[in-house]
Amino acid sequence: MNWKIIRKDVEALRKNLVEIRHDLHQNPELGFEETRTQGIVRMWLENHGYSPTDSAGTGLIADLNPRKDGPTIALRADMDALPMDEGGVLSYRSIIPGKAHACGHDGHTTILMGAAAILARHREAFAGNVRLLFQPAEEGVRGGGATVMVAQGALEGIDEVYGLHSWPGWPKGELRVAAGPVMAQVNTFDITVRGKGGHGSQPQVCRDPIVAASHLVSAIQTVVSRGLGFEGGAVVSVCSFQAGTTHNVIPDEAVLSGTIRTFDEATCERVLERLREVVRGTARSFGVQVELEIDSGFPVLSNDSACAEVVARIGKQVMGEGAVSAKDLPMAGGEDFAYYAQNRPSAFFFLGAQLEGEDTPVCHHPKFDFDDDLIPLGIELFLRIVADRLA
Numbered sequence: 001m002n003w004k005i006i007r008k009d010v011e012a013l014r015k016n017l018v019e020i021r022h023d024l025h026q027n028p029e030l031g032f033e034e035t036r037t038q039g040i041v042r043m044w045l046e047n048h049g050y051s052p053t054d055s056a057g058t059g060l061i062a063d064l065n066p067r068k069d070g071p072t073i074a075l076r077a078d079m080d081a082l083p084m085d086e087g088g089v090l091s092y093r094s095i096i097p098g099k100a101h102a103c104g105h106d107g108h109t110t111i112l113m114g115a116a117a118i119l120a121r122h123r124e125a126f127a128g129n130v131r132l133l134f135q136p137a138e139e140g141v142r143g144g145g146a147t148v149m150v151a152q153g154a155l156e157g158i159d160e161v162y163g164l165h166s167w168p169g170w171p172k173g174e175l176r177v178a179a180g181p182v183m184a185q186v187n188t189f190d191i192t193v194r195g196k197g198g199h200g201s202q203p204q205v206c207r208d209p210i211v212a213a214s215h216l217v218s219a220i221q222t223v224v225s226r227g228l229g230f231e232g233g234a235v236v237s238v239c240s241f242q243a244g245t246t247h248n249v250i251p252d253e254a255v256l257s258g259t260i261r262t263f264d265e266a267t268c269e270r271v272l273e274r275l276r277e278v279v280r281g282t283a284r285s286f287g288v289q290v291e292l293e294i295d296s297g298f299p300v301l302s303n304d305s306a307c308a309e310v311v312a313r314i315g316k317q318v319m320g321e322g323a324v325s326a327k328d329l330p331m332a333g334g335e336d337f338a339y340y341a342q343n344r345p346s347a348f349f350f351l352g353a354q355l356e357g358e359d360t361p362v363c364h365h366p367k368f369d370f371d372d373d374l375i376p377l378g379i380e381l382f383l384r385i386v387a388d389r390l391a
């Protein structure tokens with residue numbers, strides 16, 4: 001592969017790809033509803049000589065060399081947006097209220113489209129197949145799109161899987177990857193506290209669920225700080241507290257919701273055990289009923305060490321020796337790429353997007369926007385991974 005020429009080819013595609021990215025940004029679609037996005041990707045792939053097939057409803061799978069002997073490398077992009085309003089003043093900001101591409105999946109999709117176009121021009125150069133996984137619903141709708149794609153056979157015949165995520169919390173120009181756990185296991189919880197409501201002036205005849213739930217919020221802070229040792233390794237956050245309707249009525253009920261992030265099974269079990277104890281004990285001390293519901297989400301995303309090594313080596317070639325590290329990994333976000341990594345040797349890596357001296361909005365912030373400079377970079381990294389594995 002002549003990387004000078006390929007860089008020029010990628011550069012020539014850039015304007016078109018940025019337009020596509022902005023169009024996707026302007027028309028965000030939620031998990032398992034990505035029909036417009038799917039249509040755009042399908043047409044692009046067909047125009048570049050692929051025969052894509054639907055997967056998980058609104059996703060797509062396409063093979064570069066379906067009948068070729070040799071290994072098959074999968075590249076994955078997520079396509080969905082978040083159920084939130086977009087802030088900011090972008091000319092291509094979301095035109096759909098309550099939906100926004102605030103995690104950069106518009107950018108990831110565009111990167112894989114660009115890689116697909118260049119790969120198609122060099123399909124003879126590879127000693128194997130490349131499978132493109134355009135995945136719906138990464139943001140946790142109904143268990144995520146990856147489980148469905150895996151269940152529908154997306155990984156059949158696949159040897160390794162690679163994926164990337166832009167990360168504005170880390171400096172632009174950096175690539176971060178690690179062997180082993182890189183993202184957390186996610187559990188969510190809902191706690192319903194049932195007391196006895198009444199007049200705000202008569203607490204003595206009530207069982208105030210607001211006070212009980214408030215203590216519960218504080219007590220939950222000890223699940224990690226007192227429940228785990230000096231290494232910690234877990235996050236427990238209460239992110240929603242719903243109770244009451246007006247200033248003089250003690251309600252019957254308060255509802256707390258939150259999230260738990262852990263990086264191994266034993267810590268996860270310990271945290272859940274402590275959470276159950278704390279909830280039970282606090283409820284008893286306030287004479288209220290509680291119901292604790294725990295929903296398990298994505299598992300730990302654990303990179304294969306050989307695949308992570310490939311990404312690190314190629315990252316250093318493209319971005320420089322000092323640009324690649326495993327700093328701040330694992331991080332406590334969750335990712336359904338974990339399901340690919342559970343089934344095949346895989347590596348998931350991060351491209352920094354924080355601008356020096358600026359307060360670059362992070363993922364899921366209403367003013368977040370994907371950095372278009374990552375499009376050519378992401379394409380080149382994917383192409384070089386493929387060239388390395390299918391040399």
Ligand SMILES: [Zn+2]
Pocket residue numbers: 102103139363364
């Ligand atoms: Zn996200």
Ligand SMILES: [Zn+2]
Pocket residue numbers: 103104105138165
């Ligand atoms: Zn994301």
